[in-house]
Amino acid sequence: MNIISTKNLSKEYSSKSFSKEKILALNNFSFEVESGEIFGILGPNGAGKTTLIKILLGITHRTKGEIKIFDKEISDESYKKKIGYLPENHKFPSYLTGEQVLTFFGKLSGMNNNDVKNKSDEYLKLVDMEKWRSTKIKKYSKGMLQRLGLAQSMLNSPELIFLDEPTDGVDPIGRKEIRDILCSLKKEGKTIFLNSHLLSEVELICDKVAILNKGTLVKSGRVEDITALSNNYKFSTSEIEERTLNELLNNYKATINARNEFSYSAGNVENLNQLIDFLRENNVLIHSIVQEKDTLENMFINLIESQN
């Protein structure tokens, strides 16, 4: 079942106030997010990721296109009761304590006093902020604010959670904890819409990703499909003689890492077998041949560079 679906979603901004010149922030963007998955949205700065999230949440208005969340048009605001949101660089009223922040936003989400109290206890504990609950948030560090923001986004037990840079400013241990929380939310059947610049993080936890560039969807799909296997092979061998190494370097354009290790970019399987024959003819013992997998980061950089 699709939790989010958009069709030909577009957003135009005026470049300046009262100017007729338009900037296309989103261009005929169509995508779908299925229930229970972690969906990552990727793209360089200014690609339209935050605009997309804001449109989905009704913070920014679309210029044209269809949006359905929980199978309903978003002009009906009732869907907001079932969503949670952690904005990038969120700003809670600094005069509130951590607990008061949760109470305020919980009540705005339509929760009653008892639910707010019980859920606040539960989520403050989950994000390891229990002992800071009565401290004014102006004394919080960036990482603590992120943890509180995450608790706030989960407070109303939403079915769909939008997270905009959730690990921004959080130390590596905290990041790991947040990743674990997201994975446990997924196990509970929640759908998570994640915007993060940390591609390694996205690769670790996301089921599907969409890549945006200049407001246009350039690629989308399951992470393992997008980071498809490349034609690069890593060879581990016995020690190779100087003459053979030179031949590998000049004729096969291999990248030599050590006298017993090199990488080879084979255009096809025939080339790969030809190289194996060559090595065997030269009495080189092959210990292993590993097909290299592209990282999400490599794929992303190559894709965006080719686009630009």
Place this chain on the structure above:
Amino acid sequence: MIFLTLLFSTFREAVAKKIFLGFFAIATIIILVFLFLINVDSVEGMVDMMEFSGEEGVKQLVIGFEVAMINISYLLIITFCFISVSSFIPSMLEKGNIDLLLSKPVSRTKIILAKFLGGVLLIFLSLCYLIGFVWLILSLKSGFWHFPFLYSILWLTLSFAVIYALIILVGLVSQSTILSIIISFFLVFIVCPILYVREEAIFSLVSNSGAQFVINFLYNVLPKPSDINNITMNMITGEPVKSYMPVYSSLLFMLAALSVSIIYFKKKDY
């Protein structure tokens, strides 16, 4: 429930920003000064003298004090109120805060109305404290319980509400606290008083009928805190109120400013 949460948050913001505390301190100083004044020998002597001259004399003295109080309230308190509440909208619109607020299941209309009613209620309660205490002191001291003075709380609140609606509109469009303060001050303390005395002060200098039409038009369109203040005085002193038109047109201005604010806020991208 959601509306009350928003309303309460305005109060909480006012408390956190020491607005209530500041108002309470100023009001308390005014009450103490007032208490001191009516207990000084010369004033006590005057009260005795008025009592000697009959009930009417006491009434006149009490009304004199009340009129002075309204003038102080109008200038000091309304000024303080404008400065206090002008930051409500710009601080709400700060990036990272407004995003979160708009992602909640609460309509933009309710957000604006809650901010408006929260501010108005805040000032109403503050005026209740100040005017209520002064009224109590005067009544206990003189034995003359003059209720029309208490109604001035409503008139002063109305004056504030009309300008606050404009402050909200300016705050939404400009997202600037300073600009909101400047515009409200300019309107209340310069434009409105000048338009109030337009016939005596301006029309004697400007004879052009076109210019006079524009000035009259501005007078009719803009809020009239000076006129409302005058109506308040008339009610306290028992003089007849010539016309309630300034009240109706100010209310209309308030509704128009609020409506434009809501429409603007609903259409705006954040």
